[in-house]
Amino acid sequence: MSLGDDHQSSGGYGGTGQTRTRLPDNGGDAFGGARRGGRSSSRSLITVVGVVVLLIAAIAFANRGGDDSASPDDATDKPKTSATAPSGTQPVQSGFAHDEQGAQSAAANYAVALGSANMFNKAKRDAILQALIVPSRVAGFQASLDKAYSPAFNKNVGLNEDGSTPKGYTFVSRTSPLGTKVTENSPDTATVEVWCSGLLGLAGQNSTAPVTSSWFTITTKLEWTNGDWKIVTHSQKDGPAPIPGDDKASSADEMAKAVQEYGGFTYAR
Structure with missing residues (x-):
């Protein structure tokens, strides 16, 4: 089993473990009214969560946009790569541990x-x-x-x-x-x-x-x-x-x- 082979939840989508059944829309049915009220609460929660997610996404996008809009002068301040040519300075040649x-x-x-x-x-x-x-x-x-x-x-x-x-x-x-x-x-x-x-x-x-x-x-x-x-x-x-490889x-x-x-x-x- 790979690391990604997690066991699936035995419940329905969302992991509640229950199956929702919508009853007929009957104004005199108390259970029907309760179901409708539950769906309304769920929608409100989903709306709030959705707003928060959109807000976070907007902030992330704005931050990313700020990085992309950096001036050319800022870009020149980034570290430049260089070859690992010998510096001419010899490192310490002694001091290995006595073990x-x-x-x-x-x-x-x-x-x-x-x-x-x-x-x-x-x-x-x-x-x-x-x-x-x-x-x-x-x-x-x-x-x-x-x-x-x-x-x-x-x-x-x-x-x-x-x-x-x-x-x-x-x-x-x-x-x-x-x-x-x-x-x-x-x-x-x-x-x-x-x-x-x-x-x-x-x-x-x-x-x-x-x-x-x-x-x-x-x-x-x-x-x-x-x-x-x-x-x-x-x-x-x-x-x-x-064994030699196929490198050219x-x-x-x-x-x-x-x-x-x-x-x-x-x-x-």
Whole structure:
């Protein structure tokens, strides 16, 4: 039964539960007189209710008319929409709660940072690692990722060998967490799996590496260090991936415009 399947009243229209029967118009019939008097009272009540309803409707219409007749100057005072482009101001990067939920929030947000286009820039990548990795492992992560983000890899995703974006193109690298799962947890450590979708590629005409989507799961072991969750180990595997839908792929220009107009998230959860 749907929410709209309410039980109907067993009475007649109006829910009185009685059926009105009009008796013959006989002036000497007391019951007939009573019936006629009842109908007259009902009509009076209906008239009063009708007047009230019309009055309320008139007030509502007048108010609506007042809104519609606003001056052009008033219309210009309405908030204007704007694209969610990055403001350049970095949000707080620390302060996750010292509990299981805080660990999940940290893992999801760290997935966003580690999957961003900033990782293709050496200076920005090192700054991200300094903020997210336990101090004792920062140097190891830096060395490993310096090898991973090699000139050959940069060229493979459509960038210049130094990681810069070719003129006339828009580079896309974004990770979007879809859910998290804690597989191990203790007061000061947690292992969190983050299921993600991602975009990677170069948007623009004649791109040799157009933007494609992917699905993967990141496993992050976290440790509570210096008042915040920090990454101890980080790994990634493919999937789970859904069956592709029937969406028509956007043009290179449409994709580049979307990336420029819709700023990526820094915080994910």
